[in-house]
Amino acid sequence: MPSKTKPTRSRLLLAGLLFVAAVAVQSTASAADRPNVLVILCDDLGYGDLACYGHETIKTPHLDKLAAEGVRLTDCYSASPLCSPARAGLLTGRTPSRSGIYSWIAPRNPMYLKQDETTIATILKGAGYDTCHVGKWHLNGLFNHPKQTQPDDHGFDYWFSTQNNASPTHRNPKNFVRNGEPVGELEGFSCQIVANEGIGWLKSRGDTDKPFFLHVCFHEPHEPIDSPQELVDDYPDANRRGEALYYANVANMDRAVGSLMQALDELDVVDDTLVVFTSDNGPETLNRYSNAWRSHGSPGPLRGMKLHIYEGGIRVPGILRWPGRIEAGSESSEPVCSVDLLPTICELTDLPLPKGKPLDGASLVPLLEDKPVKRTKPLFWHYYGAFHNRQVAIREGDWKLVAGWDQTPDMPTGGSLKPGIVDALKRSELKHFELYNLREDLAEEHDLADSEPERLQRMAEQARQLYQEVIAEGPNWEFPAARGRKQN
Structure with a gap:
């Protein structure tokens, strides 16, 4: 049971700074020699929602190109069949129930990612990385409040986030907070706003010799869905209620990925950057609740969808790209999971694994060499x-x-x-x-x-x-x- 004495914002920040300092002391390799890391996480994107994963209608040229330039993972898993636990697992390398993120976090719920949980961002920041989180956070019930941790308490120098969904819809959201300050209503669609914020951060960094960790968490294609009309018009044969809106939503997210890839090219860092693309869980079930009438996601050939422990709830698209280290146009059926990301990044950056708490992931570095991943537990x-x-x-x-x-x-x-x-x-x-x-x-x-x-x-x-x-x-x-x- 947590202490009845609530942690203050200053105490949380002090604890975080002390941990970052400890990590920095252990790190001896030059930050400039380490790869950049860009992680792109979608929300409720199904295993079968991309053209490169078999969807016959949705157009995803940018993600298809990303897969053609890297490895497409056929057996890629999220840490959970729903949002908040999946995010906790990805950032910590731990089964999310270990950290108390048992389910999705409703506003004002007491669950949050505690300060003593070590994240990828905390590790990389301590090793000299610039770090940024843009998009959905969903790792606390008291968002932007001193009684619970926020993105900057977990290693992110810069953050531009929402507690959960873009509100009132993906179009013109008004619930973003930038570094603790509410932004107000924004014009445009959430995925483009999030991608542009990340691109702006990348291009405004003072010391471009420092490596970066950019964590992009799209709201798409989670409800409440809204999409550009010109993309909706690309699907005239979609005749079920909300179907064209959903297809266009995935296509709009694909556009945002294209913008991010273009930015890496313009900054001439493509060869120095590991790009990871995946989803937090399987697709939402149509009409599970009143606003889910636009949820036409596909689990492909898998059983179940979001909230299922069967494959459709946890198996998700997964793409890795790193020119020179990952063979272009390759495919892997090695079972991998988002909890593997932290130990993978630690090995790639020659940084020690966090101590004191059990990890559940395994390094995927052998996969980059076409070797099986070494696991000590299933x-x-x-x-x-x-x-x-x-x-x-x-x-x-x-x-x-x-x-x-x-x-x-x-x-x-x-x-x-x-x-x-x-x-x-x-x-x-x-x-x-x-x-x-x-x-x-x-x-x-x-x-x-x-x-x-x-x-x-x-x-x-x-x-x-x-x-x-x-x-x-x-x-x-x-x-x-x-x-x-x-x-x-």
């Missing part, structure tokens, strides 16, 4: 509010285990954290095991639990051990007492 996912009471999955090689838990009643699907949920997690155990061979059964249609009893038993024990370890580490957040009565 890939692991946990989300208590997933569909059909299936909350845990692990993948080892071609095999995937899916598991539910023993609590009754089941948790409400998709809800943010509420009082009592963490207590239930900490006393729960796994059951309802399913087993799939993903190489032979990508759609997870054939449960092999009965025909592979030894494999099932071994993987179930792995899942139980990891689950108990992760849940034991996760904090139990303190909710404010309800007005007029004591909160249990």
Whole structure:
């Protein structure tokens, strides 16, 4: 349980500065010799939403070109089947439930990424990088408030962000904050605004010899969706309500990626920059809630969508480009996950891994040399509010285990954290095991639990051990007492 004494903004900043100083002392290599890193994260982009991943209608020429210049990952995963945990996992290299980011973070929710969590930005800033976050943050319930950490508390020198979605829609949003100051209404579409802010930051840096880490988090194609009319008009054959709007939304995001790639070219840093493109989870389900009528995302051949622990909820597009280090036009079926990004960047920059907390990711540097990734533990996912009471999955090689838990009643699907949920997690155990061979059964249609009893038993024990370890580490957040009565 967190202390009842709330951290002040000055205390949070002091703790962050002390950690950055510690990292800087350990770093001896020249910052100028290290690669730049550009991470582009989409919101609710499905595995099948890009032309280079098989969509037959949506036009994504810039991302298709990016894939042709690098490696297209066929077995790329997010750390979670929904937004806030996925972002925590990507930045920390840790299964998000370890850090207490159990679900999406509603405004004023007590969940936030604590100061003692080490992020990619904190590590790179301590090693002399310029760091910038633009777009969706969604790692606190008290956005731009001193009682919880903000992007600058986690290593970002410059930030231009929203708590969650662009509001009121992607068109002319009015809820961005730049370095702690609300910006007011902006003209244009969110992905273009976010990309332009990142490009402006890149071009205005004082010392261009310093490497940079730019984290671009698009709101697209999350609801509430809005798109340029000229792009909507590109899809005259889309006849379902909201379909053309969705297709145009993905195409508009693709345009923004094109702007970012052009900026790297203009700055002559293409060969010095690792570009990572991916999504935070699978596509939103059409009409799951009233504003989701424009959500026509595709999981491709996968089972499930957002909020599912099946492949459609966690397997996402993944593209890596780094000329000279990654073979152009290549493809990899090596299972990789966003939690792998932190250890990968640490190895590429010759920086030490953070100590004191368990990491779940593995370095992908062997993949750049067409070698298998070396893992000491299987890939692991946990989300208590997933569909059909299936909350845990692990993948080892071609095999995937899916598991539910023993609590009754089941948790409400998709809800943010509420009082009592963490207590239930900490006393729960796994059951309802399913087993799939993903190489032979990508759609997870054939449960092999009965025909592979030894494999099932071994993987179930792995899942139980990891689950108990992760849940034991996760904090139990303190909710404010309800007005007029004591909160249990």
